């Protein structure tokens with residue numbers, strides 16, 4: 001049996017999100033899209049909603065290439081106070097328009113517990129950014145809201161801390177949580193963050209929640225994004241969150257790591273063989289030593 005005895009002790013205390021004998025996997029359903037149910041679900045769109053034209057064109061392009069969910073930040077959590085902070089409610093309205101136009105579900109970031117009501121009116125999935133992973137007031141409010149939550153791993157957070165934050169959301173009543181590995185801060189500076197690819201199989205072993213990868217914020221540069229996306233498919237992530245812009249050079253945020261439309265189309269096509277390899281894998285998957293854990 002391939003396993004690590006420590007995993008039981010570290011993770012099983014988060015009983016509402018950990019894998020155990022009764023609950024092995026949870027599927028988050030948004031309309032006809034199932035995340036964690038065996039489909040590889042791609043969420044794509046601009047880092048920030050900038051204008052109606054930008055968003056609608058992007059929505060059409062990513063839908064045509066096979067994305068199922070449109071991403072776009074209306075409230076932007078930026079490291080610099082001088083960077084573009086997003087269009088706010090205007091951005092949410094444009095996201096709704098894009099959904100009406102294309103049928104794509106919407107994921108957008110929520111930064112403050114005071115905005116949960118308004119964002120939930122427009123969004124299908126509430127995105128918790130890396131800087132908010134331990135904002136417990138926000139997590140508790142999201143626990144009480146009816147929308148699924150995408151919880152990004154904090155820049156310097158361990159997997160146990162990510163699971164702890166997921167537990168806070170679940171304890172407050174919301175079991176519809178998706179985990180997202182988006183790169184962590186290490187001593188390496190050649191990439192914006194370090195994609196912890198092992199986080200995917202570990203989380204999928206110890207947690208019952210779906211796990212997706214954000215290769216854009218991990219890489220910081222566009223040329224690495226399709227390669228990291230393939231890695232995510234190869235380790236059996238449940239999907240991707242990818243930044244796409246009609247002209248990345250003009251993007252108001254994260255242009256360096258955004259794919260243009262043809263690059264996104266190529267990435268989606270090139271992913272197909274990587275999605276097909278799981279049936280052929282002979283190595284056993286990691287499993288928990290004892291269902292229920294050691295604590």
Ligand code: PEP
Pocket residue numbers: 047073077128129130131152182214217
């Ligand atoms: C984003 O998705 O645009 C974003 C701000 O991501 P993160 O919270 O991972 O930095």
Ligand code: MN
Pocket residue numbers: 047048217243253254
């Ligand atoms: Mn971004």
